[in-house]
Amino acid sequence: MTSYLIAIATSAGFYVLLALALNLQWGMTGLVNFGVAGLYALGAYASALATERLGLPVALALPLAAAVGALAALGLAGLSARLSGDYLAIVTLGFAELVRLAAMNEDWLTRGTRGMGIATRPLPDWLGREAYALAYLGLVLLAVLLAYWALERIRRAPFGRVLRAVREDPLVPATLGRDVQGFRLRAFALGGALMAVSGSLYAHWVLSISPDHFQTPVTIVTWMAVVIGGAGNNRGLVLGAALVIAVLEGTRFLGGVLPGLDAERLSALRIVLIGVLLIAAIRLRPQGLLPEPRIRAAELSATAAPQGDHRP
Amino acid sequence: MMQLLLDALGAAAVVAPAAVGFSLLFALLGFANFAVGAYVAVGAFATWSANGLLGWPLLASAALAAVVTGLVVLACDAAVFRPLRGAPGWALLISSVALSFVLENLLRLAFRGEVRGFDLPLARPLVFGDLRVPPDLLWSVGVAAIALVAVLLGLRLLPWGRALRAAADDMALAAVRGIPVDRLRAGAAVLGGALAGLSGTLAGMNLAIEPGLGWALTVPVIAAAILGGIGSAPGAVLGALLIALAEELAARFLSPAYRPGVGFVALALALLLRPQGLLGRPVAGGRDR
Numbered sequence: 080m081t082s083y084l085i086a087i088a089t090s091a092g093f094y095v096l097l098a099l100a101l102n103l104q105w106g107m108t109g110l111v112n113f114g115v116a117g118l119y120a121l122g123a124y125a126s127a128l129a130t131e132r133l134g135l136p137v138a139l140a141l142p143l144a145a146a147v148g149a150l151a152a153l154g155l156a157g158l159s160a161r162l163s164g165d166y167l168a169i170v171t172l173g174f175a176e177l178v179r180l181a182a183m184n185e186d187w188l189t190r191g192t193r194g195m196g197i198a199t200r201p202l203p204d205w206l207g208r209e210a211y212a213l214a215y216l217g218l219v220l221l222a223v224l225l226a227y228w229a230l231e232r233i234r235r236a237p238f239g240r241v242l243r244a245v246r247e248d249p250l251v252p253a254t255l256g257r258d259v260q261g262f263r264l265r266a267f268a269l270g271g272a273l274m275a276v277s278g279s280l281y282a283h284w285v286l287s288i289s290p291d292h293f294q295t296p297v298t299i300v301t302w303m304a305v306v307i308g309g310a311g312n313n314r315g316l317v318l319g320a321a322l323v324i325a326v327l328e329g330t331r332f333l334g335g336v337l338p339g340l341d342a343e344r345l346s347a348l349r350i351v352l353i354g355v356l357l358i359a360a361i362r363l364r365p366q367g368l369l370p371e372p373r374i375r376a377a378e379l380s381a382t383a384a385p386q387g388d389h390r391p
Numbered sequence: 392m393m394q395l396l397l398d399a400l401g402a403a404a405v406v407a408p409a410a411v412g413f414s415l416l417f418a419l420l421g422f423a424n425f426a427v428g429a430y431v432a433v434g435a436f437a438t439w440s441a442n443g444l445l446g447w448p449l450l451a452s453a454a455l456a457a458v459v460t461g462l463v464v465l466a467c468d469a470a471v472f473r474p475l476r477g478a479p480g481w482a483l484l485i486s487s488v489a490l491s492f493v494l495e496n497l498l499r500l501a502f503r504g505e506v507r508g509f510d511l512p513l514a515r516p517l518v519f520g521d522l523r524v525p526p527d528l529l530w531s532v533g534v535a536a537i538a539l540v541a542v543l544l545g546l547r548l549l550p551w552g553r554a555l556r557a558a559a560d561d562m563a564l565a566a567v568r569g570i571p572v573d574r575l576r577a578g579a580a581v582l583g584g585a586l587a588g589l590s591g592t593l594a595g596m597n598l599a600i601e602p603g604l605g606w607a608l609t610v611p612v613i614a615a616a617i618l619g620g621i622g623s624a625p626g627a628v629l630g631a632l633l634i635a636l637a638e639e640l641a642a643r644f645l646s647p648a649y650r651p652g653v654g655f656v657a658l659a660l661a662l663l664l665r666p667q668g669l670l671g672r673p674v675a676g677g678r679d680r
Contacts, residue, residue, distance in 0.1 A: 168484055181652075184649065343503060344500055350495075
């Protein structure tokens, strides 16, 4: 049971990293990314290839994967440069499918659907099974903390303020002389790098990756974490991710309650539940559990007072 | 070469009705509905239920599937999208992806994931010189062409078609002129759904019928609609033809495995070269509404 909980907490960590990255791209900057699974896959395969084929240690493979993710994200955002949400959505979705197709079909590189075994592990083997799992959880938590800290810094920094301005109305920062496209590209690339880091950590944890692991539900679950937690709020999405993983894992036990269902129907039912939950969350609480914190709201309302303020 | 064009025509017949349906839904409901692929899967299973379970002839099953899918899309619109009217674009976009997963897995719950096919008589392809024409292909191209011509002519010539295009152009102005906008939206949902349902029937003839069939068609269908100029129905047909041709070329000269990725690459190129679409009006960035 303990090892089960450790495994769940570790995999929740991968999703928190993905959600933090998506929050930077979409929650803060307003760029829709339906290709989360693709960047995650890219990071996993890049890292796995670097360690297994090139013999690099994980400590080098991880930044390499991050660079690959950043480049891919840069290309995606550049492709749909001046285009709005709908186009970016379909382009990123198509990208994720293309990555999966390549992973399935480039057998010489990825071993296709049979899956690619990974022998390189980032932590020393002498730890033993239990301690290794616990230490890996610690490693993932460390990555989450680092990412969280960095993203909070960004959120409060001038860079983050410009990103939010770009989200709300790109015309305003453009008028103030900011390079809107440059900010969008940097936010998207940074998010892509973080998604790839999550993929790399995942790859060296499961030790065998196949295209099946990187299907669209990964993207959906990440979106759920951000939407339910509260877009623009890093604390909220950690809560959101925890909640979503709890629901995901909790519904595994539906099989005990509904014995008439076989594994296939059970997994279909779980996805139906997740989808309905997401639709309901968007309808009932679009701002999420913890809405985006307003920075110095008092100051803002003081300067905006002349309009629509009817205080005596 | 002729063979390649012929095969492309067959593939376009599958994508084009759904792409026109997507365009209609986009124009009238105002967002990119990513559930269009799931609607296609609903159409495929509705056809299979009539044809494989009840033993109806395929043409009658196709008609039934169009009606069923139209009603399913209407119901989904009422349950999911109408309450979100006025919500930001992302809310509709993500809800449609979630809806697509709900529908796909409801199909999986009801029919399981196993692969099925229609009950069709085996027929020898007609051979003209070195051209091989399977009768199925003639049938599906014929049905798609008749349906599409009827819809495009209806949009152009009939009063409801003009009203629909007027509403798509400027909803508020149409409402002021006394066009029953809400009824038009419902009509667009049913018509768009029926077209997606037809795509489902035709996809079921070419591909294995399984719940994931719709998701696999999502990118080509939306890519076709964007390629032709989003919101333009004739553009969507043209986009479908081009995507299908690109798919056949890629399958022939690269590798058939990458066929599903072609839509994405074509779309990426199109966005780089002509962001307003082939038949779209030039716009200053953003989408054209």
